[in-house]
Amino acid sequence: MIIFLGVKVLVILVDAMGGDSAPESVVNGCIDAVNEADGFEVLLLGDKNKITEILNKRNFKSDRIKIHETTEVITVEDIPTKAIKTKKDSSMVVGFKMLKEKKGDIFVSCGNSGALMAGALLILGRIKGVDRPSLAAIIPTKTGKGLIIDAGLNTVCKPINYYQFGIMGSIYIKAMLGLEKPRVGLVNIGSEEGKGNEVLKQAHTLLSNSKLNFVGNVEGNDVMMGEVDVIVCDGFTGNVLLKFLEGTASFFMHSLRNIFNTNFKTKLSGLMIKKQFMEYRSKLNPEEHGGAPILGVNGLVFKSHGNSNAKTVKNVVIKASKFASDNVIESIKNEFSNMEVGDVEQNL
Amino acid sequence: MIIFLGVKVLVILVDAMGGDSAPESVVNGCIDAVNEADGFEVLLLGDKNKITEILNKRNFKSDRIKIHETTEVITVEDIPTKAIKTKKDSSMVVGFKMLKEKKGDIFVSCGNSGALMAGALLILGRIKGVDRPSLAAIIPTKTGKGLIIDAGLNTVCKPINYYQFGIMGSIYIKAMLGLEKPRVGLVNIGSEEGKGNEVLKQAHTLLSNSKLNFVGNVEGNDVMMGEVDVIVCDGFTGNVLLKFLEGTASFFMHSLRNIFNTNFKTKLSGLMIKKQFMEYRSKLNPEEHGGAPILGVNGLVFKSHGNSNAKTVKNVVIKASKFASDNVIESIKNEFSNMEVGDVEQNL
Numbered sequence: 001m002i003i004f005l006g007v008k009v010l011v012i013l014v015d016a017m018g019g020d021s022a023p024e025s026v027v028n029g030c031i032d033a034v035n036e037a038d039g040f041e042v043l044l045l046g047d048k049n050k051i052t053e054i055l056n057k058r059n060f061k062s063d064r065i066k067i068h069e070t071t072e073v074i075t076v077e078d079i080p081t082k083a084i085k086t087k088k089d090s091s092m093v094v095g096f097k098m099l100k101e102k103k104g105d106i107f108v109s110c111g112n113s114g115a116l117m118a119g120a121l122l123i124l125g126r127i128k129g130v131d132r133p134s135l136a137a138i139i140p141t142k143t144g145k146g147l148i149i150d151a152g153l154n155t156v157c158k159p160i161n162y163y164q165f166g167i168m169g170s171i172y173i174k175a176m177l178g179l180e181k182p183r184v185g186l187v188n189i190g191s192e193e194g195k196g197n198e199v200l201k202q203a204h205t206l207l208s209n210s211k212l213n214f215v216g217n218v219e220g221n222d223v224m225m226g227e228v229d230v231i232v233c234d235g236f237t238g239n240v241l242l243k244f245l246e247g248t249a250s251f252f253m254h255s256l257r258n259i260f261n262t263n264f265k266t267k268l269s270g271l272m273i274k275k276q277f278m279e280y281r282s283k284l285n286p287e288e289h290g291g292a293p294i295l296g297v298n299g300l301v302f303k304s305h306g307n308s309n310a311k312t313v314k315n316v317v318i319k320a321s322k323f324a325s326d327n328v329i330e331s332i333k334n335e336f337s338n339m340e341v342g343d344v345e346q347n348l
Numbered sequence: 349m350i351i352f353l354g355v356k357v358l359v360i361l362v363d364a365m366g367g368d369s370a371p372e373s374v375v376n377g378c379i380d381a382v383n384e385a386d387g388f389e390v391l392l393l394g395d396k397n398k399i400t401e402i403l404n405k406r407n408f409k410s411d412r413i414k415i416h417e418t419t420e421v422i423t424v425e426d427i428p429t430k431a432i433k434t435k436k437d438s439s440m441v442v443g444f445k446m447l448k449e450k451k452g453d454i455f456v457s458c459g460n461s462g463a464l465m466a467g468a469l470l471i472l473g474r475i476k477g478v479d480r481p482s483l484a485a486i487i488p489t490k491t492g493k494g495l496i497i498d499a500g501l502n503t504v505c506k507p508i509n510y511y512q513f514g515i516m517g518s519i520y521i522k523a524m525l526g527l528e529k530p531r532v533g534l535v536n537i538g539s540e541e542g543k544g545n546e547v548l549k550q551a552h553t554l555l556s557n558s559k560l561n562f563v564g565n566v567e568g569n570d571v572m573m574g575e576v577d578v579i580v581c582d583g584f585t586g587n588v589l590l591k592f593l594e595g596t597a598s599f600f601m602h603s604l605r606n607i608f609n610t611n612f613k614t615k616l617s618g619l620m621i622k623k624q625f626m627e628y629r630s631k632l633n634p635e636e637h638g639g640a641p642i643l644g645v646n647g648l649v650f651k652s653h654g655n656s657n658a659k660t661v662k663n664v665v666i667k668a669s670k671f672a673s674d675n676v677i678e679s680i681k682n683e684f685s686n687m688e689v690g691d692v693e694q695n696l
Contacts, residue, residue: 076540142599152537155545189500189587192424196584197503220591224599236544239537240585241592243568248596251490251572255631256604259624266624272617276607283603 009041010324012317013104016046017073017091018111020307023047026110027054029313033321034064036314040321043104045070045091070094076306080114084122092116096123099299106300106324108291108316110308116301117153117294124299127329129336132161133296135235135303136172137242140283143226147173147182151292152239160345162186162203162232166212168295168332169230175326177229185218185228187237193217202348207232249284291316293323295332300324357389358672360665361452364394365421365439366459368655371395374458375402377661381669382412384662388669391452393418393439418442424654428462432470440464444471447647454648454672456639456664458656464649465501465642472647475677477684480509481644483583483651484520485590488631491574495521495530499640500587508693510534510551510580514560516643516680517578523674525577533566533576535585541565550696555580597632639664641671643680648672 014030016023023046030042041064044051048069055065072090074083087093092111096119099107109116117133126133137151149169154161166184173182186204188196193204195217207214218228223241233241256277260270270277291312294301302320304312362378364371371394378390389412392399396417403413420438422431435441440459444467447455457464465481474481485499497517502509514532521530534552536544541552543565555562566576571589581589604625608618618625639660642649650668652660 142602155537187588189503189584220588220593221595221598223592224595226599236537237585237588240535240568241588244571244589244592245568245596247569247572248593250569251574252600252632254490255628259621259628262624266621269617269620272620273607273614276610276614280603280607284600 010039010106010321011104012040012042012320012324013095013098013107014042014044014317015091015095015107015109015111016044016051017070018109018306019304021309022110023050024054025308025310026313027051028058028310029308030065030317031055031058031060032310032314033317035060037318037321040064040317040324041066042317043068043098045095045098046073047071068094068098074112074115076112078112078115080112080118081122083112083115084118092119093123096120096299096301099301100124106302106320108302108304108320110304110306110313113152113303113306116303120294120297120299120301124297124301127296127298127333127336129339130168130296130332131164132157133294134161134165134168135238135292136169136295137238137292138173138176139224139242139245141224141226145177146223146226146229146231148223148231148233148238148242149295150233150235150238151242152235153294154234155236155239157199157203157234159199159202159206159348162200162234163206163210163344164296164336165232166207166210166214166230167335169232170212171331171335172293172295172328173229175328175331176323179229181213182229183227184212184214184230184232185216185222186214187220187223187231187233187241188217189219191217191219191222203232205348206344253281253284291319293328295328298329300329358387358454358669359389359391359452360668360672361391361393361443361446361455362665363439363443363455363457363459364392364399365418366457366654367652369657370458371398372402373656373658374661375399376406376658377656378413378665379403379406379408380658380662381665383408385666385669388412388665388672389414390665391416391446393443393446394421395419416442416446422460422463424460426460426463428460428466429470431460431463432466440467441471444468444647444649447649448472454650454668456650456652456668458652458654458661461500461651461654464651468642468645468647468649472645472649475644475646475681475684477687478516478644478680479512480505481642482509482513482516483586483640484517484643485586485640486521486524487572487590487593489572489574493525494571494574494577494579496579496581496586496590497643498581498583498586499590500583501642502582503584503587505547505551505582507547507550507554507696510548510582511554511558511692512644512684513580514555514558514562514578515683517580518560519679519683520641520643520676521577523676523679524671527577529561530577531575532560532562532578532580533564533570534562535571535579535581535589536565536567539565539567539570551580553696554692601629601632639667641676643676646677648677
């Protein structure tokens, strides 16, 4: 946080080297972000020459984007923990360290997910009482928006994890969407209690006994119908669902385009509804919803797809700037401060 | 199979008592099926009075629908194996027995999934070499159609199961859609080899070493994009995906209706494209795709949602009549006749 003329300015640390099309997409996305929204500065971490080259091609308020040179890059091929421990001067490791040293308010990266998780755990550390930090992703639903947690960090989970995902997810969605009593549901293959394997049954018990607004098991079809606000599941299910939604949205849009192109009449129909259709399309566009926080660690970390383009990065940076001004982490710390995993599990 | 004037007529055994709105939806669906398609007869199993009452309200060729009285019903609350063992005169158990005794060519039920699986295993028995029978469900994709296997019978799977799902799925989709070399993909949270947990890694190894047209891991977004024909996953993932697709389709349709209702111009646009839109809608409608075979048992069993309505049942019965005329089971028997699970697992 920088105080400029008495005004606090958020500093967003951005891993310029993370992502399939980095640094181009990341740097351009950050430029678009500062050109579109106010109230924050961007500190790009990475190859100074490459970044400068991209910056020089664009117009933006130069005092809002700075560069911090780093000499190494963590790639998708890198083994997460090893990469975090050995690539000390990588854009990702430096980003985590600067966040820890309060040289920035939030860290954004489109890099190696596993490394991002490892870095969050090793450098920032878990919030006391949190067994497994989690990734939380917002999706559009029939009634508004929903939060999928875990969205891909923990492929195999224990009952306590689902329970804690429910708590962290409720705190996050309350802060982001202002929901007072978010409805929490456990993804399962049947709505009746006692469905699913032993782990899910125990997770159901823990969630039922919590003070959360737990509505019980939800099936795949309930998710998009907006039956719940916080969609609790393991990271494998969450990741598959999120990407399945992307593919489905793309498939639906493709089919609709074909329909509008059937004949003259349908083409005309398409022109008449183009404006509304484009709005609808962007609502479903994952690029609009890209960006998810790692909840449960001592620092604000925002992750985005490895395939993020400039538009995604722009939206993620702007979303991150809003997220950074909330005190979600403090709320999670308060909630978990007196939680002993062992005590909770004794309720099983 | 009945031979009538030298013409073979398929007999479809239908569990009239299985499903949330049975027997009404089931019986009406069967009437609609015989009124719409030829080449089969329906034998309804269940409460004679209730069934007759529904039949009497409708017009249809009476010689194409018969009733076989049963006195018990297996409900969704019943414990699967126990129900199959104790409710000897239930429509489901009798259906399996008549199928085994060749008094029908295929058995269709919207009843208790667990009981249906238990009945298939206990009464029909597994095909030699098959470790776990599986449910295979067809979904619409960008390039045509895809097959999700397992769609919900085996929530936790061993590597050998994924391997065998790939084989059975390939045989089924080849028979149903005429694909010569169906592309098989393993649902995972990353396309790179070595992604996912140990079980998925081993499943990947087995599929890679098979003679299947295995294209590797596929992510959620690849599924609807039609990157593969046979989508191999555990039953938990398959079930969640299938239901998620239902909810997503419903959500999309709901949003589109809202768009068309925005103003006069959009309403007019909607009228101009109504025909094509309805076709598109029905393509996505799960009722059109309802019905999935249990593959790997000694008999043709077709399962449909518990919430199937008359339209779903109609489509399932007609689809089942086509499925019954194929020799999928023989193909699976041939494929597995020399397979020793132990031998396959030695490749790990």
